[in-house]
Amino acid sequence: xxxxxxxxVLAVGSEMLTPTRTDTNSLYITEVLNGLGIDLAYKxxxxxxxxxxxxxxxxxxxxxxILILTGGLGPTDDDLxxxxxxxxxxxxxxxxSAIVEAIRARFAARGxxxxxxxxxxxxxxRGATVIENPRGSAPGLLIERDDRIVALLPGPPREMRPxxxxxxxxRLARVAGGRRLLRRALRIAGRSESRVDxxxxxxxxxxxxxxxxxxxxxxxxxxxxxxxxxxxVTDMVAxxxxxxxAVAALERELGADVVNATGAPLEQTVGEMLRARxxxxxxxxxxxxxxxxxxxxxxxxSSDYVERxxxxxxxxxxxxxxxxxxxxxxxxxxxxxxxxxxxAEGALTRSGADIAIGITGIAGPGGGxxxxxxxxxxxxxxxxEPRDTDATVCxxxxxxEMVKTFAAVTAVDLVRRRLxxxxxxxxxxxxx
Amino acid sequence: xxxxxxxxVLAVGSEMLTPTRTDTNSLYITEVLNGLGIDLAYKxxxxxxxxxxxxxxxxxxxxxxILILTGGLGPTDDDLxxxxxxxxxxxxxxxxSAIVEAIRARFAARGxxxxxxxxxxxxxxRGATVIENPRGSAPGLLIERDDRIVALLPGPPREMRPxxxxxxxxRLARVAGGRRLLRRALRIAGRSESRVDxxxxxxxxxxxxxxxxxxxxxxxxxxxxxxxxxxxVTDMVAxxxxxxxAVAALERELGADVVNATGAPLEQTVGEMLRARxxxxxxxxxxxxxxxxxxxxxxxxSSDYVERxxxxxxxxxxxxxxxxxxxxxxxxxxxxxxxxxxxAEGALTRSGADIAIGITGIAGPGGGxxxxxxxxxxxxxxxxEPRDTDATVCxxxxxxEMVKTFAAVTAVDLVRRRLxxxxxxxxxxxxx
Numbered sequence: 088x089x090x091x092x093x094x095x096v097l098a099v100g101s102e103m104l105t106p107t108r109t110d111t112n113s114l115y116i117t118e119v120l121n122g123l124g125i126d127l128a129y130k131x132x133x134x135x136x137x138x139x140x141x142x143x144x145x146x147x148x149x150x151x152x153i154l155i156l157t158g159g160l161g162p163t164d165d166d167l168x169x170x171x172x173x174x175x176x177x178x179x180x181x182x183x184s185a186i187v188e189a190i191r192a193r194f195a196a197r198g199x200x201x202x203x204x205x206x207x208x209x210x211x212x213r214g215a216t217v218i219e220n221p222r223g224s225a226p227g228l229l230i231e232r233d234d235r236i237v238a239l240l241p242g243p244p245r246e247m248r249p250x251x252x253x254x255x256x257x258r259l260a261r262v263a264g265g266r267r268l269l270r271r272a273l274r275i276a277g278r279s280e281s282r283v284d285x286x287x288x289x290x291x292x293x294x295x296x297x298x299x300x301x302x303x304x305x306x307x308x309x310x311x312x313x314x315x316x317x318x319x320v321t322d323m324v325a326x327x328x329x330x331x332x333a334v335a336a337l338e339r340e341l342g343a344d345v346v347n348a349t350g351a352p353l354e355q356t357v358g359e360m361l362r363a364r365x366x367x368x369x370x371x372x373x374x375x376x377x378x379x380x381x382x383x384x385x386x387x388x389s390s391d392y393v394e395r396x397x398x399x400x401x402x403x404x405x406x407x408x409x410x411x412x413x414x415x416x417x418x419x420x421x422x423x424x425x426x427x428x429x430x431a432e433g434a435l436t437r438s439g440a441d442i443a444i445g446i447t448g449i450a451g452p453g454g455g456x457x458x459x460x461x462x463x464x465x466x467x468x469x470x471x472e473p474r475d476t477d478a479t480v481c482x483x484x485x486x487x488e489m490v491k492t493f494a495a496v497t498a499v500d501l502v503r504r505r506l507x508x509x510x511x512x513x514x515x516x517x518x519x
Numbered sequence: 520x521x522x523x524x525x526x527x528v529l530a531v532g533s534e535m536l537t538p539t540r541t542d543t544n545s546l547y548i549t550e551v552l553n554g555l556g557i558d559l560a561y562k563x564x565x566x567x568x569x570x571x572x573x574x575x576x577x578x579x580x581x582x583x584x585i586l587i588l589t590g591g592l593g594p595t596d597d598d599l600x601x602x603x604x605x606x607x608x609x610x611x612x613x614x615x616s617a618i619v620e621a622i623r624a625r626f627a628a629r630g631x632x633x634x635x636x637x638x639x640x641x642x643x644x645r646g647a648t649v650i651e652n653p654r655g656s657a658p659g660l661l662i663e664r665d666d667r668i669v670a671l672l673p674g675p676p677r678e679m680r681p682x683x684x685x686x687x688x689x690r691l692a693r694v695a696g697g698r699r700l701l702r703r704a705l706r707i708a709g710r711s712e713s714r715v716d717x718x719x720x721x722x723x724x725x726x727x728x729x730x731x732x733x734x735x736x737x738x739x740x741x742x743x744x745x746x747x748x749x750x751x752v753t754d755m756v757a758x759x760x761x762x763x764x765a766v767a768a769l770e771r772e773l774g775a776d777v778v779n780a781t782g783a784p785l786e787q788t789v790g791e792m793l794r795a796r797x798x799x800x801x802x803x804x805x806x807x808x809x810x811x812x813x814x815x816x817x818x819x820x821s822s823d824y825v826e827r828x829x830x831x832x833x834x835x836x837x838x839x840x841x842x843x844x845x846x847x848x849x850x851x852x853x854x855x856x857x858x859x860x861x862x863a864e865g866a867l868t869r870s871g872a873d874i875a876i877g878i879t880g881i882a883g884p885g886g887g888x889x890x891x892x893x894x895x896x897x898x899x900x901x902x903x904e905p906r907d908t909d910a911t912v913c914x915x916x917x918x919x920e921m922v923k924t925f926a927a928v929t930a931v932d933l934v935r936r937r938l939x940x941x942x943x944x945x946x947x948x949x950x951x
Contacts, residue, residue, distance in 0.1 A: 110541075131563035
């Protein structure tokens with residue numbers, strides 16, 4: 088096995104050279120490559136420019152055996168990847184009639200004729216392996232030339248990912264030999280990144296010197312912390328065993344803050360808990376504008392337990408649809424504990440659900456005050472059997488979309504905590 | 520003036536070649552460069568590896584006049600940027616006593632002696648301009664050699680940014696002359712990428728040879744196409760005028776498919792249209808699970824026009840909350856034209872809104888049939904004055920989240936089309 092087997096990842100597209108967009112495909116590709124024991128030599132982003140793409144390909148293949156390109160496989164004039172790779176490798180491009188037919192069928196399914204420009208997507212460098220794209224019109228291409236392996240993948244992540252983790256990874260695994268990267272991910276809610284690190288760094292630090300060595304990374308996203316563990320192993324059984332013990336040690340320390348040890352979305356974990364009890368959920372959302380319900384329904388099969396929701400942005404809607412009394416709105420304001428409770432209880436009594444969420448807060452940027460600043464959100468959870476309601480106030484930092492996301496995630500996590508009987512002492516809660 | 524003046528941005532650091540971290544400094548640097556009329560040729564990330572850094576520097580300076588490096592200026596053995604740049608440019612490194620003293624003073628302020636390793640940070644390639652770093656120990660460096668300009672900036676954004684926007688930008692402004700990069704973005708809905716390109720490529724292609732030259736990029740995201748125009752100009756008035764005319768030509772050709780010429784989100788444009796009429800909107804969402812309402816409420820100030828919404832996932836919810844008759848659900852199924860119409864009309868009569876959306880479809884992956892496949896979504900829009908309802912059926916391709924996103928975007932776009940009196944003949948519609 089070649090210890091210095093390294094790959095280059097090249098993203099093609101002028102939009103990724105602007106101040107607002109960047110290449111993220113390389114992160115997924117890196118993960119797959121690392122899983123095969125292959126590191127990156129470097130990665131680069133080039134615009135839709137023949138000269139720059141050509142120079143980047145030459146530079147990569149001059150020094151390294153593996154080159155993964157994404158983007159520039161579309162049907163238009165500025166999609167140049169196929170052409171420039173073929174020219175560099177001195178391979179002629181042939182039109183592949185099976186691809187033309189597949190693209191034609193895709194358009195036909197929508198009742199439209201294939202635009203002639205899409206024929207470009209059927210051009211294949213001679214000798215290349217075509218990788219089907221069930222999610223888009225541009226197929227992937229795998230070219231082997233001398234001892235070089237060049238993969239051309241479409242830019243849209245949902246089209247690129249299955250190709251990278253499937254046929255490309257299979258081919259590269261044979262080049263890379265028997266190493267495997269094992270990974271685990273713990274999803275943690277209700278704690279800040281530094282709080283989690285303080286709590287567990289003494290546990291994971293010694294693993295760096297252990298055999299097999301386990302690397303730990305902490306990632307923060309709105310409402311969550313993820314702890315990623317990874318180990319490069321040749322002995323799969325010993326490796327899995329070591330990771331199992333590592334995960335168990337972290338779970339013991341972090342307790343109810345661990346949502347799951349699979350890395351699955353919170354909404355999936357909570358959905359499975361609801362399904363196991365045959366419980367259904369209803370939501371009354373104000374500041375989150377339907378985001379909590381939308382996230383719950385991102386999970387396949389969620390129609391089993393998501394019963395109904397209301398988005399009650401106006402005071403009239405809160406009154407008419409959920410029975411929040413006018414006097415309560417006048418006396419306490421729409422963003423208040425009584426209104427959050429009334430929303431959750433109103434949702435429970437106006438549905439067949441077993442548990443209900445009420446959310447009311449100030450998403451910003453306007454509408455804040457000293458007493459009720461932007462980011463202040465009241466969340467209530469009401470349960471049918473035994474009947475009770477709990478409420479808490481949070482203060483989330485960030486812009487409008489961040490506050491919405493934090494509030495939606497936290498509301499669903501509070502349902503999880505309620506279902507397992509865990510306390511609600513989460514980090515971003517204002518003490519009353 | 521050199522028409523092809525382009526810059527290369529190179530981030531140095533192995534941590535940015537992992538699956539979880541990426542370089543973001545380049546976005547800020549790009550913004551500053553674009554503001555001076557300088558485009559990026561390409562950008563790259565290299566690890567802390569002498570050979571890779573050296574090859575990347577050679578590649579950049581071989582083809583381009585400006586190279587901005589970030590990172591690799593720390594005090595440890597794996598901080599290699601200074602050394603490798605100096606070696607490539609054949610400049611000896613001298614210890615700069617003023618820098619040593621500044622670093623020593625920084626440590627002294629915290630009551631500690633300067634570690635000897637920090638002397639590395641005081642090594643300066645002969646002839647380089649030293650850029651003070653009030654926020655950290657590594658100074659920036661600006662090297663001019665022949666007609667090349669090489670900037671070495673620290674990796675931490677708060678240290679890098681003031682150097683880039685200050686001394687580096689000042690120096691580059693003199694190289695760039697009076698050029699400025701002007702940009703425009705058209706947001707287009709209801710058409711596929713290839714359809715848009717077919718329609719307008721004859722219009723934009725000649726602009727590549729025009730004076731000023733206008734570059735056009737087409738970007739696709741779920742439910743949208745964006746057309747980005749950019750021009751490097753010295754005469755701002757003439758440049759703006761040329762872009763205005765270009766945008767107008769595209770708008771004439773694309774008609775009602777142009778959502779806006781500002782690049783603003785669809786939901787903001789539709790929100791402004793509703794606000795201008797003092798109209799309010801209500802939504803009854805089934806398969807989108809609240810996503811359409813959530814997207815509308817991502818816009819600050821949307822509480823002015825988003826009145827209320829229902830997420831009616833279950834048949835009982837459709838019946839109880841919006842009055843969809845049981846017989847209709849039995850006879851036509853929940854995913855049908857009558858139910859979409861009944862949802863929109865129910866939302867209108869049960870709210871103070873002036874316009875309402877009804878959405879019902881099959882998000883998948885389960886629940887599809889030959890007659891009603893996954894991705895089939897009925898969307899209805901009901902208007903109060905004059906009272907009417909229109910409905911259409913769409914077939915969206917992709918997984919669950921894609922179908923939800925397409926359906927939510929299309930529903931809001933159909934409101935826009937209704938408001939401007941445009942036809943509903945969008946691309947992803949099944950002909951009835």
